[in-house]
Amino acid sequence: MPVLSDLIDAGRRIEHHAPWPRALVSPKAWSLAVEQLAYGRWSLVGLWGEPDRVHMTLLDEARDIGVISLDCRGGRYPSVGQHHPPALRLERAAADLFGLAPQGLPDTRRWLDHGRWGVSHPLAARPGGPAAASSYRFLPAEGESLHQIPVGPVHAGIIEPGHFRFTASGETVVRLEERLGYVHKGIEGLMAGAPVEQAARLAGRTSGDSTVAYSLAFARAVEAALGVTPPPRAIWLRALMAELERLANHLGDIGAICNDAAFAIMHAHCGVLRERVLRAADAAFGHRLMRDRIVPGGAASDLNETGTGSIRSLVAEIRQRFPHLVELYDNTASLQDRTVATGRVKVELARQYAAGGYVGRASGRDFDARRTPGYAPYDQLAFDVPVLQEGDVNARVWIRVREVEQSLSLVDQILGRLPAGPIRAEVAAADNAADGPREGMALAEGFRGDILAWLRLGADGTIERCHLRDPSWFQWPLLEAAIEGNIVADFPLCNKSFNCSYSGHDL
């Protein structure tokens, strides 16, 4: 049985890549890795392009992480997606941005490029002329009395834009196909050549609900690249912010899912608790969403006694009110009728797609970046990672409920043991300039799942290339599978239980 580290040792190791190894491999070794993915032994953590090169982050059976890279002669490389479908959209995106041509890719439709940028392959060494706008060919569904329902990109609620194409037989969904890319802002293009501080602001605006988690992933990747360790107090404050963000989002989601099952009282009460979290965050860190509070090298704002007090009373209030809401959810038959057995994601599928967060954990995938590979201070904190097997809307609600409880306990532990001292370390590239570029990466567990950040810093300290992979890349495709055979009216419920990011995915 091949091991990822053997594959990396056999390739050409890249110096100054931390904390996990990266190697330039041969096409043969690349194909061997793809085989491991296709067999279901390894998991795909990320796939991204550069001009004339493609990279893949892998997780093997021993849960070792590594990056393999392949030179693409003439932009061509053997497609991963043809053997391992979770790579399909990532490869289509890399093709749009860099003009890479995965050989054997079964789906060559453009993904992020809707033919409106006025340029094609904008991040390639030599970008091309405008791509011709062409209508998107949705995948066919054939059969008697099927009809299509197009939804979006502008939706009826206050949500992000994307297009859903349903093919239904009566009320039953036969096929759902997503078309995304509407909010593609070119974040990776804007980061290239940007100073670290500016890139950090962009990272924090990749997906608004996960601004803390993105800032954390980006900061840790920069710190890994430069070999900087933030002061202990900063590390603990960052975890505190991450848990507050998780609480706010989970509370909001639990209420919103129930609201889509016409149970507004849960929505109202969870909305109040969510608002309390945002206000406590504002009191403690000076911003409701804690945006730009995590920076490479540490944290941008310290916690004083007033802030600590507001977080402590927040925890007390949630502890007092939340159990009643959980009881209400659990004891309302009409609500359970909508959520139980609805929108099921099979365990095998969650495993194949290496789905993170509550989507993966509700379908038996026991993975949490805080524990594996793990990062400080979680190695010193006690917490459980809830896992269920059912994979339905109900299971995704319960994972969130349990995670709210875990986050409350984590906030308690952090406040109790918060070390004193400075909150920011100098992030300087000057000492390392002579060695050439330095690369770093990080996995951070956001409320939605694990966020991957990979970057290369140039000798002048600016960002040469940065790739951010949202957990939604491996969750959106599962939503298409989850809705199959359900009724159209249950789509909002399923969709909300996934709560995938559009902006984080579209970049």
Place this chain on the structure above:
Amino acid sequence: MRKLLFESLIRPPLTERPPRSSDAAVDELARALDGIARKRLGRSLSIRAIDAGSCNGCELEMHALNNAFYDIERFGFRFVASPRHADVLMVTGPVTKNMREALKRTWDATPNPKWVVALGGCAKDGGCFAGSYAVVGGVSEVVPVDLHIPGCPPPPIEILKGLIALLDGANGKAGASKG
């Protein structure tokens, strides 16, 4: 459920006091509105949200307007599902090139008189996304903007202030005194 309902009888209300509209917003609006439009619009406003490329931060705070603390409907504002029902389009984000047409078409589908509120720093000028190959820029590059509410994202109370200014302006009160 009984316990929850009972508790809500004895607990004080969560709802915030109504904020005063911000003067800058009133000024901006007084300039933007004409007399005929003021007369035709009642005290209530129907709002259609359009995310034209936002990171989703502004949407979160827009959602918060519906919670018990801000309870936006008591001022006569409500979010509607169709642009056909809307008086106001509340647009977020730097407008991406992939969303430009959808934004324009939504604006076209909204009956007159209509107002456009650009929400957040990105909606003003593209924010930190300005200059990207994939971004058009601020909302005013695509549709005319009547009011801009700054912030990244603007907290709900600021959105509320801006909207109250819009309403005051539309009813002629602020327009008469400031105009």
